[in-house]
Amino acid sequence: MSSNHEPLSVEDVERFGPDPLATISTNLAAVEERIARACARSGRDRGSVRLLPITKTVPAHILRYAFEAGIRSFGENKIQEAMAKRDALDDLAIEWTIVGHLQTNKVKYLTTFAREFHALDSLRLADLLNRRLEREGRFLDVYVQINTSGEDSKFGLEPHALLPFLDALEQFSRLRPKGLMTLALFSSEMARVRPCFALLRRLRDEASKYHLGIAGLSMGMTGDFEEAIGEGATIIRVGQAIFGKRPTPEGHYWPGLASAAQQ
Template identity: 70%
Template structure:
């Protein structure tokens, strides 16, 4: 991360590392917390809720980074500190209603499908600005920026194009809503490139905790055999 920041003339402090802990057992996360990791990112809400209960004695910030079904929004709203995959008004409404009931707020990143892949969740780029215009009605949601999953490809030009598109969309969205300021993009295989293209948050799992026991297709449907 420091090298990527140096290459792009950015202060290292400008980029936040969000460790992704999906499939990592709660007992291992205790060691991670003891080593200084205080924010854990989870893809599946059931797994996150179980770990949250198991680690309730620790001061942990929980980030939900994967697609969330509307019928599970209430569970996420109960304890998540931030959500990186907001992609519909229906989900925004469900989250906002539960947050209002609990007297909580939630930091959110709007997910955009920048790779034009049918297997990816997220708003189509053309749908982003109309969606941004609806966000003020959800008073319990605190928009922070945009999020994307770049193309799963060895073609680094294609990957970089996804990051550049998200940055351009962020600039356009910020003119509609100044709260849309950050870019959540980049994972273990491409976070350096994401930083070079302006990432404010990088979501890194395997580069920290090692290879997951389940294939990527378990968490990112459509990646058969990944």
């Protein structure tokens, strides 16, 4: 288990409550219940969906409580933040996943510690990753990011580019494509959100005819993961429902979410 905890700051207590372990454990149980209900509604086995907790903006010393609560896989958006936490928590057996857009000059860092990368969207990036992995004697599970919402602000391949991209990926032997990833439209209207997930599922179904390894669907976050499960998600990326509302602008996308200290 984790080592002794450092004292909580006023900011920690405001965000995570006076007992972060209890807060995280309670929130995690609530998320698990939501997952189970969504799976039951869709006629799916609970074991077919993997929960990937997203830990961005959560301080390393708070993540020690998350580890005590049973979380072993942490998902981060930014390489610098992930590496700082990896160094601070190197005494714990944590698996790290990078889920955010990766700049090419950060490739040399990702390949040293990440188990998975969920935002592969260019052959140049694939080539750089493969070269570094060859040097390090490692392999990397990757998910190809698709822009299913059509928004210019989103990274990811256009849907029509997927099959040629997967064909080209076969030259990079150190990359192990496991599936597809998307960020759905940010909206409280699920009738607008769900088509993004349905499109990713259709793309996966088509791609898997030619590329057997493409089976996973990384889609769904705090505000919409039940809809994603209904469309076949195999990995859901959930942060705020476990760790509370982030002190960042995107927190407003989940207006019904209470802060961790209030749950």
